[in-house]
Amino acid sequence: MTKRKIIRIIGYLVLACILALFAYTILFYEDLKAEFYTEIQLYGSIALFVAGFIVDTIGGPLGPEVPVIGGLLAGIKPATVVYMAVLGSATASLLVYSMGYFFGEYGVLHYASPKKYKKWRRVFIRYRRITMSLGALTPVPYVTVCLLAGVFRVKPWEFIAFTISARIVRILGALYIVLLFQGIV
Numbered sequence: 365m366t367k368r369k370i371i372r373i374i375g376y377l378v379l380a381c382i383l384a385l386f387a388y389t390i391l392f393y394e395d396l397k398a399e400f401y402t403e404i405q406l407y408g409s410i411a412l413f414v415a416g417f418i419v420d421t422i423g424g425p426l427g428p429e430v431p432v433i434g435g436l437l438a439g440i441k442p443a444t445v446v447y448m449a450v451l452g453s454a455t456a457s458l459l460v461y462s463m464g465y466f467f468g469e470y471g472v473l474h475y476a477s478p479k480k481y482k483k484w485r486r487v488f489i490r491y492r493r494i495t496m497s498l499g500a501l502t503p504v505p506y507v508t509v510c511l512l513a514g515v516f517r518v519k520p521w522e523f524i525a526f527t528i529s530a531r532i533v534r535i536l537g538a539l540y541i542v543l544l545f546q547g548i549v
Contacts, residue, residue, distance in 0.1 A: 404434035416452020423507035429538040464514020500530035
């Protein structure tokens with residue numbers, strides 16, 4: 365078996381695992397959300413970090429609101445909730461970005477033609493800042509945006525500025541809404 369076939373098989377297996385996790389998340393959304401809340405109540409701020417990391421690694425309908433709501437329901441101070449959720453989210457974002465950066469063009473060319481790669485790279489680079497910001501602020505699959513930013517070699521400072529800072533805004537927005545509903549704000 366050639367090296368190219370082995371890489372392709374590994375890539376398909378990783379993609380299959382990601383899709384399986386995504387499907388599992390959609391099918392068992394309420395159960396997973398309840399499980400996150402329970403774990404956060406049991407383990408506190410460490411569970412907030414882990415929850416923030418997991419929701420921004422697997423992608424799907426669970427967003428950074430889950431650890432924020434879970435942390436506030438557990439009685440953790442809002443500043444700690446934000447800090448740990450941001451830390452978990454940023455760690456996951458940088459991990460996924462690094463995976464894309466590591467495999468880059470070489471990894472993509474095992475699945476797409478050089479012509480398609482160049483076309484999509486040109487489009488992504490042209491709109492990278494708005495794409496990364498919207499990906500971090502909206503339910504768009506954030507993991508995909510982080511991976512593409514790495515694959516297309518977006519500068520690390522630019523990735524941090526436009527994704528992680530936008531993710532912080534989303535986390536703070538979720539915190540504000542929860543506090544508003546609790547009557548604290």
